[in-house]
Amino acid sequence: MPSPNSRTRCRRDMENFAFAPAYELPVWPFTPPPELGSTKPVRHPIVIVGAGPSGLTLACDLAQRGVHAVLLDEDDTVGVRGASSRGICYAQKSLEIFERLGIYERIAAKGVTWSFGRTFSGEQEVYNFNLQANSVSRQPPFINLQQFYVEWFLVDRILELGLTDVRWKNRVTRVEQLADGVRLDVETPAGSYTIEADRLIDATGANSPIRTQLGIDAHSSRSTDRWCISDVRFKKPLPTERWTWVDAPFNEGRGVWQHLMADGVWRIDYQMPEDCDTAHISKPEVAGARLREQLGPDVEFEFVWIGPYGYRDHLLDSFRHGRVFFIGDAAHVVSPFGARGGNSGIQDAANLGWKLALVAQGKTDDALLDSYDAERQPAAKQNLQVTSRSARFLAPRSPAEHTLRRAVVALAARHPFARALVNTGRMSAANDYPPAPLLPEGARSVQNLSLRWTDGRETTLMQLLSEGTECIGLWFAPTREQAQAALDAMASLPLRLLAVGGDSGLPTLQADDRLASHLCAGDAGSLVLVRPDAYRAAALANATPEAIASAVRTVLAANERNP
Amino acid sequence: MITEPRIPDPDGFYAALLAAHEGRTEAQSADLNARLVLQLANQCGDQDVLLACIRAAAEEDTTTTKDSP
Numbered sequence: 001m002p003s004p005n006s007r008t009r010c011r012r013d014m015e016n017f018a019f020a021p022a023y024e025l026p027v028w029p030f031t032p033p034p035e036l037g038s039t040k041p042v043r044h045p046i047v048i049v050g051a052g053p054s055g056l057t058l059a060c061d062l063a064q065r066g067v068h069a070v071l072l073d074e075d076d077t078v079g080v081r082g083a084s085s086r087g088i089c090y091a092q093k094s095l096e097i098f099e100r101l102g103i104y105e106r107i108a109a110k111g112v113t114w115s116f117g118r119t120f121s122g123e124q125e126v127y128n129f130n131l132q133a134n135s136v137s138r139q140p141p142f143i144n145l146q147q148f149y150v151e152w153f154l155v156d157r158i159l160e161l162g163l164t165d166v167r168w169k170n171r172v173t174r175v176e177q178l179a180d181g182v183r184l185d186v187e188t189p190a191g192s193y194t195i196e197a198d199r200l201i202d203a204t205g206a207n208s209p210i211r212t213q214l215g216i217d218a219h220s221s222r223s224t225d226r227w228c229i230s231d232v233r234f235k236k237p238l239p240t241e242r243w244t245w246v247d248a249p250f251n252e253g254r255g256v257w258q259h260l261m262a263d264g265v266w267r268i269d270y271q272m273p274e275d276c277d278t279a280h281i282s283k284p285e286v287a288g289a290r291l292r293e294q295l296g297p298d299v300e301f302e303f304v305w306i307g308p309y310g311y312r313d314h315l316l317d318s319f320r321h322g323r324v325f326f327i328g329d330a331a332h333v334v335s336p337f338g339a340r341g342g343n344s345g346i347q348d349a350a351n352l353g354w355k356l357a358l359v360a361q362g363k364t365d366d367a368l369l370d371s372y373d374a375e376r377q378p379a380a381k382q383n384l385q386v387t388s389r390s391a392r393f394l395a396p397r398s399p400a401e402h403t404l405r406r407a408v409v410a411l412a413a414r415h416p417f418a419r420a421l422v423n424t425g426r427m428s429a430a431n432d433y434p435p436a437p438l439l440p441e442g443a444r445s446v447q448n449l450s451l452r453w454t455d456g457r458e459t460t461l462m463q464l465l466s467e468g469t470e471c472i473g474l475w476f477a478p479t480r481e482q483a484q485a486a487l488d489a490m491a492s493l494p495l496r497l498l499a500v501g502g503d504s505g506l507p508t509l510q511a512d513d514r515l516a517s518h519l520c521a522g523d524a525g526s527l528v529l530v531r532p533d534a535y536r537a538a539a540l541a542n543a544t545p546e547a548i549a550s551a552v553r554t555v556l557a558a559n560e561r562n563p
Numbered sequence: 564m565i566t567e568p569r570i571p572d573p574d575g576f577y578a579a580l581l582a583a584h585e586g587r588t589e590a591q592s593a594d595l596n597a598r599l600v601l602q603l604a605n606q607c608g609d610q611d612v613l614l615a616c617i618r619a620a621a622e623e624d625t626t627t628t629k630d631s632p
Contacts, residue, residue, distance in 0.1 A: 403590075407597030417605040 017288040018302040020233060025148055027077045028155070030169040032190040041183060044070045044165075045360050047197035049172050049184075049210065051075075053087070053147060054328030054345030055203030056154035060101045061353030063161035065469045067360050070195070071158070072186060076168035078155065079148030087147040087342030088261045093430035094346040095139035096448040096534065100462040103153040104139065111145035112260045117242035119424050122249055126412040127419040131427060136518050137447035138460050142242075142427070144261040147342060175200065175210050175324070182323045199356065199369075201325045203345075206314070208330040214321060220314035223335065225395040226272040228308040230287050233264050234301035244424040246394070246409055250293040255394050255424070265304050268294070271394065278308040311335045311391070315384050319348075319373040327352060332380035337390035337425035340383040347430065348376050354532035357469045358556060363494055368557035371438045379431035386426050393423035433535065438557055443535040449518060452510045459509075461534060469532050470494045471552055474509075475543060476516070477502030477524040482543070489545035495552050531555060564615040 035042050046062065048055050051073035059071045080086065090098075090107065098104040115132035118125055131141035158164045173192070174185040182200040186193055202210040211218060240260050248256040255271035270290055272281050280286060287306045295301065312333060319331045328345030352372045358364045396402045411418035430445030448462045464472055473495055475483070483504035486497060501511030502524070509515075516522030519536060527543035529551050530536055538551045553559065570576050584592045604613055 400593075403593045403597045404601075406594055407601055410594075411598055411601055415602075415605075418601060421601070 015285075015288060015292070017284040019284070020302050020304045023079075023146075023148070025077050025079055026152060026155075028166070028168050030076060030189055031167070033167055033170065033186075033188065033193060035193040035195055036188070036191050038193070041194045041196045043181065043196045043198065044068075045198045046070070046201070046356060047072065047182070047184065047195065047199075048201045048203055049073075050203035050205060050328075050330070051078075051151070051155070051166070052203060052205055052328060052345070053150060053154075053342050054349045055201070056151055056158065057097065057101070057346045057349035058201060058203065058327065058353055058356075059164045059166070060103075060154050060158050060161070061097075061350055062357060063158055063163040064101055064466065065354065065357040066163065067357045068163050068165070070165045070167065070197075072167050072170040072172060072184075074169065074171035078151035079146075087339070088144050088259060088267055089339035089343070089428070090143050090145060090150065090346075091339060091343045091428040091430075092135065092137055092139050092141050092447070093428075093445055094343045095143060096137060096462055097346060097350045098150075098153075099139060099448060099460075100466045100534075101154075101157060102466075103150075103157050106153045107143055107145055107150065110149055110262050111143040112240050112262060113140045113143050114240050114242060114260075115141040116239075117244070117427075119422055120243065120245045121247055121409040121413070121422075124413055126246075126409060127422045135447065136449055136514055138450055138462075139448055142339075144259055146261055146263075146265070149262060172204075172210065175213060177214070177322050177324065180323070197323070198360075199323050199325065201327060201352070201356075202330045203327050203349075204330050206312075206329040206333045208326070210324070211316070211326065211330055214324065216316060216321060216326075218314035218316055220312055220333075222312040223310060223391060223395070224274045225335075225391065226274060226276050226278065226281075226308065226310050228270050228272050228278075228281050228287065228306065230268045230270070230291055230306050231265050231304040232268060232291060232301050233304060234266065234295060234299050236295055236299045238266075246405070246422065246424060248294075251290065256294070257424075272308070274395075276308075282306045282308045313384055313388065315380055316377070319377050319380075320370065325352060325369070325372060327376075331376070332384065334380075334384050334387040335391040337387050337394065338383075339425075339428045340387055343428040344376075344380060344383055344431075347379070348372075350533050351376050354469050358494065361469075363469075364556045364558040368438070371436065371557065374436045374438070375433040375443075378434055382431055383428075390423045390425045438555055439537055440554065441538055443531070443537050446530055446534050446536050447518060448534070449512075449515055451512065451515065454508045454510055461530070464496070464498070465530075465532055465534060468494075470496045471532065471537070471555060472530045473497045473527050473543075473548060473552075474500055474515075474519065474521075474530060475504070475506065475525075475527045476500045476522050477511070478504045478506065478527075478543065479525075480505050482525070486543070486545045486548055489549055490552070493549060493552050493558070494556065495548070497548075529555060564612055564619060 046069040048059055048069055048071045059069050062069050098107055117129050119127040169189050171187045172184050173187050176183040182197045184195055202208055243258040245256040247253045251270050257269035259267045315332045319326045327348040334340050355368045396405050408418055408421045412422050433443040435442040448460050451459050478499055483506045497506055499506040499508040519528045521528045521539055527540045529538040537555045540547050
C-alpha cells in the first residue's frame, strides 16, 4: 500500500507540464568585412566588442551623437542561445537613456511598468515600497522586459541611425595593446583578419576573453546560494507588483521572487538549498510541483523556461587599461538582487558615450576618458556593496545570522523601524559620483523632467540632450546683458545656454518650482550645469561668463586650446 | 559611546532582563536578545554610537574568551 508521500508524488507525476514554444528572435546576416585579405591593418577610431545591453547602448549612444564605431559580436542574434532572458528590470535612469536614444516608446509599449513592491515573510506582508513617490521623471521607476527585446530594439535603432559598422559572427581571438591604440585579430566564417583601434571597448560580458588575455584580475568570488528560475504563463490574476518572500511557506521556508514581464510571462525565482542537485531541481516535474504549491490546484500554467543558477561577483580595480575600456559585466558583476547588473552596464555606456564622442571629434583631450573610470568604478563598488548586503540577508551564513534575521522579520511585522532592515534587494538607482578633479562638487543624476518653453511648447530634459553632444547651462532668470556677454565668451564651447524664466533673449523655459527644487537651485542669476549624460555637474551662484567657461572646461577636461 | 552609568535602577533593569529570559530555551533566549538589540538600536539612533557599541562588544568577546580557563 503506498504511503501518503508517494501518493502525493504520484499525483504530481501525473500532471502534464506544458512548455510554450521558444521565442522567435531575429537573425542578422553575416557580411564579409572589407579588411578580409587586406595586408595592412585598417585603423578605426572606436571598436566595441560585444553586442549585449552595454555594447549596444554605447554604439547607439555614439551613433545618436553622429559618431561612427565598429561593433563586433560573435553571434548573429540577440539574447543568449539556449537560455531565456537574463535581466528583466530596467530602472528609470536606463529608461531615460533609452528615451534619449529613441527606443523608450517601444520598450514602454512592450514591457510592464511597475513601481510598487511588497515583501512577505511566511503568509504575512512585512514591508512595501512605492518608488513612484520620489520620481519627477517622465519615465516610470521600472519597466520589466525580457533583455533580448531591449537588445533587439537597440539593434534596430542602431541600424536605423546607420553610423555603426555592425559585424555579426565576428569573434575577437586576440588583442594587443599598442602605444597609441589596440590591434585585434578577428575570426569570421569567411576567414580571419586584423584591424586596429584608437580605442577598444570591451563589452564581452562576465567571462570576457579580452580581460583574461590581458591578464587583468577581476577579484571574483562565487556564492554558494542557489536559485532556480521558472519563467511561466498562467491565468491567475495578480497585480503587476514586485513580490518577494524572505521565507515562503510554499518553498520550504526559502526565498521567492515574483515579477511579470512582457508577453504575460511571470518570472518566479526560487531559492534552493545550498547543496541541491541543480539538474534535479530544474526538472519540469520538480519545478512544476513547486509552482503548483504556490499557485494552488486549479491554476493552469505553461513553462517558458526553467533554469538553475548560482551567482558570483567581480570588480576590476580600474575600468581603463591604456586604450582599452571595460564596460558592463566585463568590468563588474554583482548578485542579481536589486537589478543593478544590466542597469549599471547601460549606465556605464551612457557615461562613456559622450566622452568618447567629444574626444573623437577633437573637442577635448583624452584626459576626459579617465573620468569614466573615476566615476563608474566607484559606482560599481557601491553596487557591489549594496547587492552583497542583500545577498547576505537572503542567505544567512550562520545560526547567529538566522537569529538576527528572524528578529528583523518578527519586528518588521509590527514596527516600522524594523522594515528598513528587511533587505530583499535595494532597487537600482542612478549612482552619485564622488568629487573628483573634473567634478569638484561631485555629480548626481537629473531626472527627465517635463519642461515647457515660454511659448507653451512642451519639451523634456532628454529631448534637450538628444541632439549633438553639449552640456546644458540652465540659467535662472539671467539679464539680457549677462546672457549676451556669456554667449560672446562661450561661442566655441560645447555648451547650450538656456534661461529658466526672465527676459534674457536666450531660449527660455518657463519658471518651474519642480525643476528648481530637483536641481537644488533657482535663485535669480544662478546656473546649473548639466552634462550630456544628464548629471548635474556644477552649480554657480554667480554665473559670470568667466565662471561658466571655467566650469565647462573643468567638466570636459578642456583647456584653452580646445576648443 | 557612553560608559558612565545612566540606568536609573540597574538592579531593577537586570532583574527584568533575567525575568524575560526565564523559562526560555537557549534558542528562544537568543531570539529575544536579537529582538532586544534591534529595538535598543533604534532607540539610540546614532550610527557612530551604534558602530562603537558593536566594536566594543566584539572586543569584549575576544578579551573574555582569551581570559577564560
